[in-house]
Amino acid sequence: MTSTILITGTSSGYGKATVDHFLDRGWNVIATMRRPDPAVFRASDRLKLVRLDVTDRASIDTAIAEGVAAFGAIDVLVNNAGIGMASAVEATPDSTVREVFETNCFGVMATCRAIIPQMRRQGHGIIVNVTSSVTIGVMPLVAVYAASKFAVEGFTESLAYELAPFGITARLVEPGYAPTTSFTANGGARMEGLIPADYAPFAQACFTRMADYPTAYCSEAEVAEAVFAAATEEGGKLRYPAGADSKMLNELRWSTSEEEYLARMRAMFAPRPDPS
DSSP, rough: OOOEEESSSSHHHHHHHHHHHHHHHOOOOEEEESSSSSSGOOOOOEEEEEOOOOTTTHHHHHHHHHHHHHOOOOEEEEEEOOOOOOGGGOOOOOOHHHHHIIIIIIIIHHHHHHHOOOHHHHOOEEEEOOOOOGTTTTTTHHHHHHHHHHHHHHHHHHHHHHHHGGGGEEEEEEEEOOOTHHHHHHHHTTTOOOOGGGGHHHHHHHHHHHHHHSOOOOOOOHHHHHHHHHHHHHHOOOEEESSSHHHHHHHHHHHHHHHHHHHHHHHHOOOOOOOO
16 A cells, blocks of 8 residues: 655755655655645656645645545655744844744644544554754754754654554654755845844854864755655654764764763854954
């Protein structure tokens, strides 16, 4: 029997790559986005394109119903939709904090709540929540974004224990930094006006050091591969770092003492003398 997956946030980047990856492997795919555009994907009778806004519960319920009507059941949910942002905390208004949490955290919870009853009735299912390598190694000026992703990490681990008696698995994919995606570009645009002048020298130094850090970045294909592994592997693994930088951070974080890890992170972002 062909398995079916529903993926949120598929208009570009990780989401689009994940749709293509699963289609290439013979799955039925329910690809969702806020403004459906058939031109994004190649035509396939195993592809159902549906409108879904994770901040709108009615659209979530409708998308799930349309997916079930098309393919009979949904075996895997991938919560990929998200927004990025860098900002200084003191300059970030409540409205922006809520906007980030509505999509990155509350939207994830809403889609899970909507699909769990169906998975519980069918006696199986896998939920894959896409977070970020920021939950492994936190950087400055992403406190709000990091908080939204840390919330999903805690939510998912608890959910994994809660749903195990019903044959449902919950897992995490933790992508690294992917400078080629629109997610990165949109996050940069959202940063406008949120870095006060007093922070500017520090912020510029931080962004320069992150860009110059001697590591590979994360690609869309690597995230799609990690999602596929999370959706198909047996066993009790919870977290799937995706991309060389995410895997490097994971190794650094868990192979050293907390004191050594924090010392290295502080050194990375500590003020340095002006070479002039």
